[in-house]
Amino acid sequence: MSLQSLLREKRVLVLCGAGGVGKTTTAAALGVAAARAGRKVLVLTIDPAKRLAEAMGLSEAGAEPTPISPERLFAGQEPGQGRLDVWMLDPRVVFERFVRRLSPSPEAARTILENRLYRFLSDLVAGMQEYAAAEALDNFLDEGRYELIVLDTPPSRHALDFLEAPGRLARFLDDRIVSLFLPEEKGRGGRLWRKTSQLLGNVLGSVFGESFTQEMRTFMGAFSGLFSAIRLRADRLRSRLTSPDAAFLLVTSPEGASLTEAAFFRDMLHEKGLPFAGFVLNRSWAREDGLTSPEALLRHVEDAGAARDGVEALIRLADLERARAEAHRGVLARLAEKLPAGAVAVAAPEAGGELEDFGGLVRLGEALATS
Amino acid sequence: MTGFLHDTWKPLVEATLGGATALLDALWDRRALLVSGKGGVGKTTLTAALARAAVAAGRRVLLAEVEVGSDEQDSPSALGALVGAPRVSGPEVREVSPGLSFVRLSPVEGQRLFLQDVLPLRVMAEAAMRTRALRRFLEAAPALREMGVLFQMLHLVRRTRPDGSPLYPLCLLDLPATGHALAIAALPDTLLSVMPGGPIGRSVREGLTLLRDPRLTGALLVTLPEPLPVSETLELATAIQRHRIPIAAGVLNRMPDNPFSPDGRAAVERLLGEHGPHLGQRALGRLDRAREAEARLAGNLPAPLLTLPELPGSGPELVERLARHLARPTVHPASPPRSERAGAPS
Numbered sequence: 220m221s222l223q224s225l226l227r228e229k230r231v232l233v234l235c236g237a238g239g240v241g242k243t244t245t246a247a248a249l250g251v252a253a254a255r256a257g258r259k260v261l262v263l264t265i266d267p268a269k270r271l272a273e274a275m276g277l278s279e280a281g282a283e284p285t286p287i288s289p290e291r292l293f294a295g296q297e298p299g300q301g302r303l304d305v306w307m308l309d310p311r312v313v314f315e316r317f318v319r320r321l322s323p324s325p326e327a328a329r330t331i332l333e334n335r336l337y338r339f340l341s342d343l344v345a346g347m348q349e350y351a352a353a354e355a356l357d358n359f360l361d362e363g364r365y366e367l368i369v370l371d372t373p374p375s376r377h378a379l380d381f382l383e384a385p386g387r388l389a390r391f392l393d394d395r396i397v398s399l400f401l402p403e404e405k406g407r408g409g410r411l412w413r414k415t416s417q418l419l420g421n422v423l424g425s426v427f428g429e430s431f432t433q434e435m436r437t438f439m440g441a442f443s444g445l446f447s448a449i450r451l452r453a454d455r456l457r458s459r460l461t462s463p464d465a466a467f468l469l470v471t472s473p474e475g476a477s478l479t480e481a482a483f484f485r486d487m488l489h490e491k492g493l494p495f496a497g498f499v500l501n502r503s504w505a506r507e508d509g510l511t512s513p514e515a516l517l518r519h520v521e522d523a524g525a526a527r528d529g530v531e532a533l534i535r536l537a538d539l540e541r542a543r544a545e546a547h548r549g550v551l552a553r554l555a556e557k558l559p560a561g562a563v564a565v566a567a568p569e570a571g572g573e574l575e576d577f578g579g580l581v582r583l584g585e586a587l588a589t590s
Numbered sequence: 591m592t593g594f595l596h597d598t599w600k601p602l603v604e605a606t607l608g609g610a611t612a613l614l615d616a617l618w619d620r621r622a623l624l625v626s627g628k629g630g631v632g633k634t635t636l637t638a639a640l641a642r643a644a645v646a647a648g649r650r651v652l653l654a655e656v657e658v659g660s661d662e663q664d665s666p667s668a669l670g671a672l673v674g675a676p677r678v679s680g681p682e683v684r685e686v687s688p689g690l691s692f693v694r695l696s697p698v699e700g701q702r703l704f705l706q707d708v709l710p711l712r713v714m715a716e717a718a719m720r721t722r723a724l725r726r727f728l729e730a731a732p733a734l735r736e737m738g739v740l741f742q743m744l745h746l747v748r749r750t751r752p753d754g755s756p757l758y759p760l761c762l763l764d765l766p767a768t769g770h771a772l773a774i775a776a777l778p779d780t781l782l783s784v785m786p787g788g789p790i791g792r793s794v795r796e797g798l799t800l801l802r803d804p805r806l807t808g809a810l811l812v813t814l815p816e817p818l819p820v821s822e823t824l825e826l827a828t829a830i831q832r833h834r835i836p837i838a839a840g841v842l843n844r845m846p847d848n849p850f851s852p853d854g855r856a857a858v859e860r861l862l863g864e865h866g867p868h869l870g871q872r873a874l875g876r877l878d879r880a881r882e883a884e885a886r887l888a889g890n891l892p893a894p895l896l897t898l899p900e901l902p903g904s905g906p907e908l909v910e911r912l913a914r915h916l917a918r919p920t921v922h923p924a925s926p927p928r929s930e931r932a933g934a935p936s
Contacts (some may be wrong), residue, residue, distance in 0.1 A: 516865060
C-alpha cells in the first residue's frame with residue numbers, strides 16, 4: 220500500500236508525532252492531495268503556525284470549516300469532484316455545541332453555559348484541546364459530510380492523549396465516582412459511600428475553600444446529565460478508530476528525540492490495537508537531488524583568491540551535505556524495517572520549513588502521495 | 591589565505607561572546623530557570639548541558655523534569671540518562687554527581703504535599719490520596735496536575751539547609767513542550783480568577799512572587815535557526831510576557847558554521863549562476879535561512895540571545911561538548927579562524 224491508496228480508501232487519517240516535526244503541514248498537504256484526487260476532505264487542525272494558516276487561506280478560528288476555493292485547489296489541473304475544507308478547531312465552539320446538542324432542554328444547556336465555571340473550563344483543563352479534537356472528530360464522522368478526515372493531533376508530548384482524554388473523562392464520570400462530587404442528597408448511598416463522600420467534602424472544602432466547592436458541586440450537578448453521553452461517545456470514537464477505515468501516520472524528523480517518540484507511538488498504537496499505516500520522515504535530506512559535485516567548479520577559478528576560497532568552502536559544505544543525506548537515508552531505512560504489512564515509510568522533500576503558498580502544499584502532497 | 595574571522599568582525603564577535611559570559615553568570619544567579627522549546631530543538635540536551643555548566647561554575651544545581659503520564663513513576667528518563675540517572679523511580683531527589691541533583695516532578699507528589707500543607711491532619715492527606723474518586727478527579731482535571739508539578743517545584747526551591755541557606759540554590763526545569771510551558775505560565779492567572787480565596791489562591795500567590803520576579807526566575811526559550819521555529823518562539827515569547835513570566839534569554843541552538851568570506855560567497859554565487867546548481871546548495875540554503883532566522887530572532891526577542899554552534903555527537907557526549915562550550919564562551923570553537931585551526935597544537 221502507498222500513501223496514495225491510503226488517501227483514496229480511508230475515512231480517517233490521524234497524524235501523530237512530537238511537536239515541531241511538521242505534522243500540521245503534512246496533514247494539510249495530504250488533505251490537498253486527496254481532494255485533488257477527487258475526494259471530499261476535511262483537514263482538522265489545532266493552532267497552525269501563522270504562515271501555514273495563510274497558505275491555506277485561513278484567517279481566524281471560525282465556527283465552521285472554511286472551504287478552499289476550487290480555483291485554488293485545482294490550480295494547474297482540470298477541476299475535479301474533490302472538495303477541501305479546513306477547520307481550525309476552537310475548543311470553545313466545540314464544547315458549546317456539544318452542550319447544546321446533548322442537553323435535555325435549552326434551559327438545561329443555558330444553565331451550564333452561563334455557569335461562571337464553564338467559562339474557565341478550557342483554561343482550567345489543559346487537556347481540553349484533546350477532548351475537543353476527539354469530540355469534533357467523532358461529530359464529523361457521525362455527520363458523514365466528508366469522505367476523508369485528516370486529523371492533525373494536538374501538540375502534546377503524548378500525541379495519543381487525544382484518545383486517552385475521553386477515556387480518562389469517562390473513567391472519572393463513572394456514576395459511582397461522580398455521585399460523590401454531586402450536591403448532597405438525603406438518603407443516597409450506603410455507609411461506605413457516605414463516609415467517602417464526607418472525606419471528599421472535607422478535602423475539597425479545605426483545598427478549594429467552601430464557597431468554591433459548593434459552586435463546583437452545583438456545576439457538576441448541572442453537567443451530570445451529559446455524562447452518560449460523553450461515555451457513549453468515547454466508546455464509539457474508539458471503535459471507529461480501531462476499524463480498517465482509519466489509519467494512523469507517524470510524522471517524525473531525523474532527530475533522535477523525535478525518532479524515539481515515533482517508535483514509542485508505534486508501540487502504543489500496536490498495544491491499543493489501532494491501525495498503524497506508516498512513517499513520514501520530514502525535514503530530512505533523504506531524497507536524492509542528483510546534483511554535480513562542486514569540485515567541477517574549481518576549473519573555472521584562479522589558483523588563489525576569494526573565488527577559490529569560496530569554492531573550497533562550498534566543497535566542504537557539499538561534504539557535510541552528503542554525510543547528512545546519507546545519515547538521513549539510514550534513518551529512513553531503519554524506519555522501513557519491521558513495518559507491518561501494508562505500512563509505508565516515506566521521506567518528504569526538504570521544504571526547509573519554507574511553505575510560502577498553497578502551491579507548496581500541492582507539491583508536497585504530490586511528492587508524498589507518489590513516493 | 592585570509593581566515594573567515596576577518597579583523598573587522600573580531601571586536602564584534604568578542605563583544606558578543608563577552609556578553610555571553612555575563613549573560614550566563616546572570617542566569618546562574620537565579621533560583622529557577624524554566625527551559626522551554628518544541629520537541630526536536632535539542633532542549634533536553636541543552637538543559638543537561640546548562641546544568642553541567644552551572645555546576646562547573648561552582649553552583650549547586652537541581653535538575654528537574656516533569657512526569658507526563660500517570661504511568662511513568664518508574665520508567666526511563668531521557669534527561670536522567672544524559673546526566674547519569676537513566677532510570678527514575680519515585681519522586682525523590684537524588685544526587686547524580688557532586689553538586690548536581692536530579693528529580694522527576696510528579697503531579698501526584700505535589701498534590702500530596704499540598705494536601706499535607708492544607709489539611710489539619712497528615713493522615714487525612716494520605717487517606718484522601720488513597721481515595722479512588724479523588725485520584726480520578728485530580729487526573730481528569732489537568733490544571734490540577736500542573737498545579738501539583740508547580741507545587742512540588744516550589745516546595746523544593748523553598749527547602750533550606752540547617753544554616754538557613756537554600757538547599758537547591760538553582761533549579762533548572764526542563765518543561766515538557768511549548769504548549770505546556772504556556773499552560774504553566776497561564777495557570778496561576780486562571781486559578782486566581784476561578785478561586786481567588788482559599789488555600790489554592792494563597793499558594794498560587796506565593797508561587798507567583800517567585801515566578802514573576804526577574805531576579806529569581808527566568809524562562810529560557812530554546813529554538814533552532816529556521817523560519818518556523820523562530821516564528822513560534824516569538825509567538826511564545828509574547829504569550830509568556832502576557833502572563834508576566836520574565837524571559838531570561840533566547841537560546842538559538844545548532845547555528846551552522848559559515849565557512850565563507852563575503853567575497854568568496856559572492857564569487858560562489860556568480861559561479862553557480864553561470865554553471866548551474868551543484869551539490870552543497872542545500873547546505874548553502876540552510877546557512878542563509880539560519881542567518882536570517884538569527885537576525886529576526888535577535889531583532890524581535892525581548893531578551894538577550896545566546897547562539898550556540900552546531901556540535902557533533904549526541905547523548906552525554908554532546909552534553910559535555912555543549913557544557914564545555916558554555917563554560918568558556920569567550921572561545922568560539924565552532925568558528926576559529928581557519929589558519930589558526932590548521933596550525934593549532936592539538
